[in-house]
Amino acid sequence: MDVAPDNHQAMRASVLAQDLRALLGKLKRRLREQAHVGDLTPSQVSVLLRLEKDGPATASSLARAEGMRPQSVAPVIAVLESAGLVSGAPDPADGRQTLLSLTDSCRQWVQEGRAARQDWLTRTLQARLSPEEQDRLAEAVELLKRLVED
Numbered sequence: 001m002d003v004a005p006d007n008h009q010a011m012r013a014s015v016l017a018q019d020l021r022a023l024l025g026k027l028k029r030r031l032r033e034q035a036h037v038g039d040l041t042p043s044q045v046s047v048l049l050r051l052e053k054d055g056p057a058t059a060s061s062l063a064r065a066e067g068m069r070p071q072s073v074a075p076v077i078a079v080l081e082s083a084g085l086v087s088g089a090p091d092p093a094d095g096r097q098t099l100l101s102l103t104d105s106c107r108q109w110v111q112e113g114r115a116a117r118q119d120w121l122t123r124t125l126q127a128r129l130s131p132e133e134q135d136r137l138a139e140a141v142e143l144l145k146r147l148v149e150d
Helices: 003-035 042-054 059-066 070-082 104-128 131-148
Strands: 086-090 098-102
Touching: 003 104, 042 059, 042 070, 042 086, 042 098, 042 104, 059 070, 059 098, 070 086, 098 104
Parallel strands: none
Antiparallel strands: 086 098
């Protein structure tokens, strides 16, 4: 006769998952607003983050890493180059290829965006949550970490 409690637990987990997805999506949007990403598309932001994380790359390796076709990544790169966020240089190993990398101004912009998001979230936590609530949130963060561990 454990069917009812199991069903209740499954329904509770489903509702919790739905609420968590919605909440994290809203938090992500609020953080994005603080970074002043501007008119960059998710694909453009993803390419910038990939270059920041992995270092210089060719357009074809970026396309592979991002799960895009090479012809689809070309316009993304063109916009980023024209905005002064990415620059290209000949690949020392193969001069026929171009290695793309973040410009210094892009690195500074990324760093400033992260600082703005961190500052907003810190101020918001302090303003809206008591120290006890912050402790409870810290415990919840530990649980969330367990959800994404391999």
